[in-house]
Amino acid sequence: MSKAYPMPSLGAGMEAGTVVEWHVQPGQRVSRGDVVGVVDTEKGAIEIEIWEDAEVAEIVAAPGSRVPVGEPLLLLKETESTADQVVEEVWDEPSPDTPPAEEPHRRLRVSPVARKRAKELNLELDTLHGSGPGGAITLSDVETAAQEMDREGLPPSGAPEPVAEQDESGPDSGVDRHAAMRRAIATAMTRSKREIPHYYLVHTFSLESTLHWLGQTNRDRSPSRRLLLAALYLKAVARAVKNFPEFNGFWEDEAFSRAEGVHPGMAISLRGGGLVAPAIHDADTRSLEALTEAVRDVVHRSRAGLLRGSEVADPTITVTSLGERGVDAVFGVIYPPQVAIVGIGSVAERPWAEGGMVGSRRVVTVTLAADHRASDGHRGALFLEHVAQRLQSPEDL
Amino acid sequence: MTEPSQDRVRTGIRDAFRRIAPEVDLESIDPSANLREEADLDSVDALNLIVLLDENLGVEIPESDYDQITTLADMRRYLTARIPGG
The missing domain is CATH 3.30.559.10 (Chloramphenicol acetyltransferase-like domain)
Known part of the structure; x- marks a missing residue:
């Protein structure tokens, strides 16, 4: 029997999130606490975890798609060992130190601002070395790679000046994220002062x-x-x-x-x-x-x-x-x-x-x-x- | 031998900053200004920095010495004097 893994609500006021990437693929077994992907929200890119042992049956929401809270992201097949397990203790700590046993693709962790800058510079993210937590690619890694390429006379040195704010577009641009976070804070704090x-x-x-x-x-x-x-x-x-x-x-x-x-x-x-x-x-x-x-x-x-x-x-x-x-x-x-x-x-x-x-x-x-x-x-x-x-x-x- | 240890200290500090505060451009920081204020480091960043400096350079900075490393120049000097094999 398959069931939907929905877009989680990551705090009050969140209406939707955008899928950034998946760390799983159909057929893969996942365990409770595994990070299965990354969604982009007004709070930044958030790693989303799974709360039961299961097998990924289907990826419903492709990277780039904006999905309302509660709508399906994945379809999961229950695995035998856990078919009758009740899953509600969402507060239990996952085990962050335990890496997934098998990774179908090299798992790419990229900070949002680094992703944006790499896009501006036409840098391939998977060619970069990540120095952040868990090997995450940070803005500094992108800038360093760009400088090295500059020095070696390689492309893409013709990168434009940082784009002016009003020219920004796309759901995961840093400026949009900043504005989105401001709006989220504004909404929550206004509600707080109005209601509480x-x-x-x-x-x-x-x-x-x-x-x-x-x-x-x-x-x-x-x-x-x-x-x-x-x-x-x-x-x-x-x-x-x-x-x-x-x-x-x-x-x-x-x-x-x-x-x-x-x-x-x-x-x-x-x-x-x-x-x-x-x-x-x-x-x-x-x-x-x-x-x-x-x-x-x-x-x-x-x-x-x-x-x-x-x-x-x-x-x-x-x-x-x-x-x-x-x-x-x-x-x-x-x-x-x-x-x-x-x-x-x-x-x-x-x-x-x-x-x-x-x-x-x-x-x-x-x-x-x-x-x-x-x-x-x-x-x-x-x-x-x-x-x-x-x-x-x-x-x- | 001083030259290589100075270089190692610079690299060690740069690497530590890349990991805790990647957006900080160390080159643009006034080496004689208060580093925590210049780089906007809170106490958690500061401890992470001390841990990384220990990992990168093998220098354990005791809490009682924190007032000797308040600026970038002081930090470089302090570490250069203590780096193993320096």
Whole structure:
């Protein structure tokens, strides 16, 4: 019996996506968690995963076709071993470290901007060496290849100047993508501010013990094993929502529904403008080492335009940190249908009174913007205090 | 021997940047300016950079030395002085 593998919904407001490429072909067996292809959305090129073991019967949507959410991309044949398996745990981590056993074609990973530039330069993508994550071809690889060809007097040095914005066309051009991402952000944020009655709470506390612990922990570690402060923030928020589940879930159909797992979305700004907030899955149960690894990986892939469908689909709460840009605090706009966003400001040294004495402390201001339909300020205040306490006991995170 | 280690450091830094921030043109960065600001690196990028420099050049930069590599020129100098076989 065959069934359709539909265009997934990769977040609120997504209506359609464009197939960029397939990594599978008819007759090929695929396993749960395999990346089967890439679709282009306003959030960038997203790797889409399969959620059951099956055999690809037919490719319904050819590369280049724009397919509405829910419409079939592939037809799958159920394999015997899994015919009665229920497939709904879409949050389980695929195993990204396990490469597919057989690849019918060399799998080509290309960042969108690199694809566009290569097209402008008439460069064949499969002749390029990829230096990005997983061998992805980046803009820099394309530029380097073009320069090398220039130097060797080979074509296509006559490449035109970068095309002016108004001349851009085609669904996957960088400028269109940028504009599409802006529109997607505009739609989501307008809906948020129109529909969600936000309330805001602010909590400033000393991070001295946390930073001391982090410094001690990292002192003797090789770089690849060092912890990021961002991982501590994520874990503290993720652990806290276990006690305050009304901040972890979705407001849908006039009611709040709790999320099963804790998958904080981490707001990541993209260098060309725009942002994404991919989920860090099961952040409440993962070690700080694993979370640091996940953060490093997801930031890298966000900026290379290689996120996976399960990551962008629906984080359960968002954590945004603008502290690196030197601001004291950030008051977030909730990403619907989520109901809360935790904002983290910069760590700053301040005069601090404690036990009748004034001293100098490194402090941070953490905010909560929450949906008043789903929770009240009293619980919000307890939640923020809980986050602060967890952060101040990093050895227990 | 200084010349080859300087070259290796330059190549190692360039390769690391190609992987974490491919759109950054290192040649256009003022070598005496704050590198994180110039290249718009956040703390995650910064750690990825340190990891790649370790992988590429075999120099483990302890956190306590981060203030010695705030500019591109300082980073080159720091790495050139410590690169194995340099």
